[in-house]
Amino acid sequence: MYWYLWTGMLINRVGGFVALVLSLYLTADRGLKPGAAGLVVGLYGIGGIAGVLLGGVLADRWGRRPTLLLAHFGAAAFVGGLALTRDIPAIAALAALLGLMHSMPGPAFVAAIVDVVPAADRNRGFNLQFWAMNLGMAAASVIAGALAEVSFPLLFTIDAAGTLVTAVLLLWKVHETRPATRTMGGPAKGGLHTALTDRAYLAFVGLSLLLAVVTMQSSTILPLAINADGLRPTVYGSVVAYAGLLIVAGQLFVPKLIDRWRKGTTLAVANVFLGLGFSCVALASGVPGYLVAATIWTIGSMLAAPPNAAVIAELSPEALRGRYQSVFYLIFPAASFIAPAAGGVSLEFLGDWHWVICGGLGALAAAGHLLIQPARERRVAQAEKERLAVPVAG
Structure with missing residues (x-):
């Protein structure tokens, strides 16, 4: 199970390069001034803050798997929307929603790793996770730079495809990992x-x-x-x-x-x-x-x-x-x-x-x-x- 989660994180990080070139896309392709482009990218960040909190809550309430699937299928849809629309208000809204979806998987991914990896092996498990994230980020930076010189719609399309591949892998190979309640009295209290x-x-x-x-x-x-x-x-x-x-x-x-x-x-x-x-x-x-x-x-x-x-x-x-x-x-x-x-x-x-x-x-x-x-x-x-x-x- 761990290796499917690890592979999903790697593919997701390699394919998730829209955020790296969003400001460049807005200024070079959409003609926005840097101030306006910064505002749109800021909306992506605000969506990310909300996504982190929502992802953690949903991972505990719905489960790790449903949260991961919602985030990845949602991200693929919103990236696809960016590839198709040229309307600036729509792009701004999609950027905020994309930030939300990009941030949601983080808490669920790590919580799932904690669920399936014994405490004695967690150092190694998290070490490999960190390695995969950095390897994926390095690859994403190279791919994003190359595709940005060719076509932004192509860049968005490939990003959406990579996100869909991750979603399909999670749907196919990852089952729910949230621990069953240990106490006899029902779910643990707290929020x-x-x-x-x-x-x-x-x-x-x-x-x-x-x-x-x-x-x-x-x-x-x-x-x-x-x-x-x-x-x-x-x-x-x-x-x-x-x-x-x-x-x-x-x-x-x-x-x-x-x-x-x-x-x-x-x-x-x-x-x-x-x-x-x-x-x-x-x-x-x-x-x-x-x-x-x-x-x-x-x-x-x-x-x-x-x-x-x-x-x-x-x-x-x-x-x-x-x-x-x-x-x-x-x-x-x-x-x-x-x-x-x-x-x-x-x-x-x-x-x-x-x-x-x-x-x-x-x-x-x-x-x-x-x-x-x-x-x-x-x-x-x-x-x-x-x-x-x-x-x-x-």
């Missing part, structure tokens, strides 16, 4: 508010937001630093491609390295590497310096992926896994706003000290993970003890 008021979980989510803000410097502020050093835009593309290749080449070796480490310790080390890598940007002035910095922060990203997902799985009640995943996924749109908004001002007024501050945020997050680790481990141990003490409904 989205349970995750939003879970202090231990929110502490972890808050530290993960710091990590995401630092990580997103590579896609928001780093191009400005490279440009300020008088380097060509192709240098930025090369640095990002190099980081992606490092993940594809090295991610599969991470589980063996960290299997014996405590999750909080692993996350602390990961944040130190991330912070140190972006701090090195302050010293970089040429391609070698940026490649060294990228190497260091990419090691941090690689180390963080498996324990991040495993901690979410540990803290999530069985009946609320989708909702807990959706709350975690909110950090990405939040970081997408904070990283460029705060980072741009910081770089403008502080110059290279901006990158030193990024290093400080990494160190702060590392300390936070070490601080909350004992209490979180006690909670997980107590929850497991209670789970084993409850008879399975029969």
Whole structure:
């Protein structure tokens, strides 16, 4: 079952490249000015925020499989609509709906992986998931760039086809994975508010937001630093491609390295590497310096992926896994706003000290993970003890 989910995520990521070129399509093909195009892309993002929350709720209420099928068939329909319409208001509405559908599968996919992968193997399972996502994103970037030069309608059509392939695979091979209720008294109580008021979980989510803000410097502020050093835009593309290749080449070796480490310790080390890598940007002035910095922060990203997902799985009640995943996924749109908004001002007024501050945020997050680790481990141990003490409904 895991491998069908993994394959579905890979195909979906390879085929889901419309979002990468949406702004280019709106300006180059539809003739919108950058401000108007940004507004439409912003609607895609707003749809994504709603989709994350809706996807988590539906994954718990309807089930993982129905949520995944709705999201993929819906996304294919809306991408097809983008290929056929030339009306700007219609494009804006479709962009918002597409953002909704693109974000819905995330919580359901991860909740399904938690359902089917034993706790002892989750580090490896989530590591392979992270690897597939990065491999798919790298392929999508190449395909999107090539197709955008040929035909945007063709690009939309191929995207829709890839999404349909994923939907058919899920329909054919993936059955419902949502756990049956363990208690004799019926479904577990709780809802989205349970995750939003879970202090231990929110502490972890808050530290993960710091990590995401630092990580997103590579896609928001780093191009400005490279440009300020008088380097060509192709240098930025090369640095990002190099980081992606490092993940594809090295991610599969991470589980063996960290299997014996405590999750909080692993996350602390990961944040130190991330912070140190972006701090090195302050010293970089040429391609070698940026490649060294990228190497260091990419090691941090690689180390963080498996324990991040495993901690979410540990803290999530069985009946609320989708909702807990959706709350975690909110950090990405939040970081997408904070990283460029705060980072741009910081770089403008502080110059290279901006990158030193990024290093400080990494160190702060590392300390936070070490601080909350004992209490979180006690909670997980107590929850497991209670789970084993409850008879399975029969």
